[in-house]
Amino acid sequence: MKFFIDTANLAQIQEANDLGILDGVTTNPTLMAKEGIRGTEAIMAHYKTICEIVDGPVSAEVLGTTFAEIVEEGKKLAAIHENIVVKVPMIKDGIKAIKWFTDNGIKTNCTLVFSAGQAILAAKAGATFVSPFIGRIDDGNWDGVQLIEQIVNIYNSQGFMTEVLAASIRTPLHIVRCAEAGADVCTCPLSSILGLLKHPLTDLGLEQFLKDAKAMQ
Ligand code: G3P
Numbered sequence: 001m002k003f004f005i006d007t008a009n010l011a012q013i014q015e016a017n018d019l020g021i022l023d024g025v026t027t028n029p030t031l032m033a034k035e036g037i038r039g040t041e042a043i044m045a046h047y048k049t050i051c052e053i054v055d056g057p058v059s060a061e062v063l064g065t066t067f068a069e070i071v072e073e074g075k076k077l078a079a080i081h082e083n084i085v086v087k088v089p090m091i092k093d094g095i096k097a098i099k100w101f102t103d104n105g106i107k108t109n110c111t112l113v114f115s116a117g118q119a120i121l122a123a124k125a126g127a128t129f130v131s132p133f134i135g136r137i138d139d140g141n142w143d144g145v146q147l148i149e150q151i152v153n154i155y156n157s158q159g160f161m162t163e164v165l166a167a168s169i170r171t172p173l174h175i176v177r178c179a180e181a182g183a184d185v186c187t188c189p190l191s192s193i194l195g196l197l198k199h200p201l202t203d204l205g206l207e208q209f210l211k212d213a214k215a216m217q
Contacts, residue, residue: 001179004057004187006167008032010049012190017054019193024056026131026167026187028087028111029063044080051081059109059129061087062097070097078106085109085128090118095125102126109165119151123160129185134178135168144168145177152182172196 002023005016008031016022027050037046047060058081062073070093074086078101085107088094098108102125109129110122114137122130132151134144148166155162163184169175172195178186 001183002056002185003193004059004165004185005193006031006169006187006189008035008037008046008050010035010053013050013053016190016193021193022054022056023185024058024083024187025050025054026059026087026109026165028061032061044076047077047080047084051083054083056083057085057107057129058083059085059087059111061111062089065089065091065093067093067096067100070094071100074101074106074108087111087131088127090122095121098122098125098127110162111167114147116147116150116154119162119164120154120158120160123155123158123162127162129163129165131165131167131187133168134166134174135170137168138170145174145181148178148181148183156182172198 003021004024004026005013006026008027013025037043050058060077062070064070064073070088077086078084086101087109088098090110090112098110101108107128109131110127111131113119113130113132119130132147137144151164165185166178166183167187169186169188169192172192175186175188175192
């Protein structure tokens with residue numbers, strides 16, 4: 001399973017990249033706005049900087065909602081860097097645009113996916129990635145990981161090439177369960193990635209080893 005970081009914060013992207021386990025980045029308008037990025041030029045420059053830090057797919061989301069707007073914006077985003085993946089919402093014009101991008105060699109990430117039916121449509125349009133939002137599904141009292149399992153099964157049995165990118169990850173356990181469910185990619189906040197490191201027995205064991213190491217000196 002590939003690890004993407006789900007943020008537009010450059011320090012966090014750098015920190016995750018320095019760990020040596022980062023395969024890519026996803027952003028969305030909320031995450032970009034949180035970093036105080038305003039205006040087309042600043043947005044484009046920010047994506048370029050991210051692409052210079054991480055050698056892997058970087059999802060940049062379109063802000064338009066009509067076919068013409070999405071295609072126009074997506075072409076500009078894709079021109080920033082070869083690693084840009086155009087992130088398109090799961091709406092009728094979005095599916096149409098994903099098909100257009102597929103036919104024109106531009107990679108896409110179909111976002112705001114909450115059902116298997118939506119995931120089938122994204123795959124039919126040729127999306128490179130599909131992003132089911134598992135944390136938000138859990139918030140509604142359903143099981144987000146179950147949806148990942150269902151989409152993985154459908155894609156495998158149907159031979160769809162779209163990669164299942166589990167998004168809206170909130171905890172380290174989400175990452176483990178998505179790996180079990182067969183997700184191709186997990187996009188996570190830095191806190192969830194670092195949370196995978198933690199175990200009290202590791203801390204206790206290391207404390208003892210360091211104490212014994214001192215006794216040997
Ligand atoms: O990038 C989309 C997704 O990961 C959003 O997560 O926590 O806002 O539901 P969240």
